[in-house]
Amino acid sequence: MAEPDSQSYLDPLAISRGESLGILARNVVEGYRVGEHRSPFKGFAIEFAQHREYTIGDDPRHLDWKVLGRTDRYYIKQYEQDTNFVVHLLLDGSESMNYGSGKITKLHYAKALAACMAYLVLLQRDAVAVGVFDTQTREYIPRTDNLGKIHHIMSRLAAFEATEKTSLGVAMADLSRMAKAKGIVIVLSDLFDDEEGFERGLQQLRFSGHEVIVFHVLDPDEIDFPFKGRVQFIGLEGAATVETNPADIRKSYLEEMNAMRLRMRLACDRTGSHYVLANTGTSLAETLSGYLVFRHQVCAR
Secondary structure, three states, X not given: OOOOOHHHHOOHHHHHHHHHHOOOOOOOOOOOXXXXXXXXXXXOOOEEEEEEEOOOXXXXXHEOHXXXXXXXXXXXXXXXXXXXXXXXXXXXXXXXXXXXXXXXXXXXXXXXXXXXXXHXXXXXXXXXXXXXXXXXXXEEEEEEOOHHHHHHHHHHHHHOOOOOOOXXXXXHHHHHHHOOOOOEEEEEEOOOOOHHHXXXXXXXXXXXOOEEEEEEEEOHHHHHOOOOOOEEEOOOOOOOOEEEOHHHHHHHHHHHHHHHHHHHHHHHHHOOOEEEEEEOOOOHHHHHHHHHHHHHHHHOO
16 A cells, blocks of 8 residues: 655644643653743752752752741752653554555554654644654654644655564664653554553653553454455555465454454553554544544543
């Protein structure tokens, strides 16, 4: 299936709905410049946070003279800074992502979802970094807060071709070592990989202080198994090719697929990560806005 050009990645309806909602930081984040999200670090910004005792070297302009007058002790006013956050987009570029029963493949859907989220993050003056992986990280676009870089991000995504097996746990572990500041990690994958490695990767990212969102990208055929007649299933990533009557295996296939999806969701629940089913038969706008509405409800609690 031919890969559509990069300009098709920015879905206008998804962008329109997403822009009205924005991507909020659920947890305290570590930013690197003043922005819209609460920072764990104290500075001398606008909103008062607390006092601390004056020490040699502190700027005397921040002394609280009222406290000095009442207590005869020197205290510094501290304020909370607002800060931007970094979103790390981690995209599965393995061969199994090439499957597509409709006009687009899982890989194109994931690329478009990544591009739309990157655009929304940059639009709200936060920062984004993008990594594409299979058995290792193949493409890495360092973090930027420049909206003009979205075309570079899209062209890099469009140029990538999926041909290898996958190792999601390794990619997540690599990112947990590379990403020094706490941020949001968004994983886009069909999760056809070692499940224990996946959960270990989640644990490492969460232990490093990152918030994690997993978009489980699946084709409607993989979810519903609608095949009829005699069908030849061509294996990807080294799997064998099988010719069979789908009616003979539909029940067992659906049981295993539903069980796998449940295990992935539970792994996310156990690590405090968000799990989102991204059905490629559902519009990008519906998938993205549906999650962002849910996210706003969570962040408001």
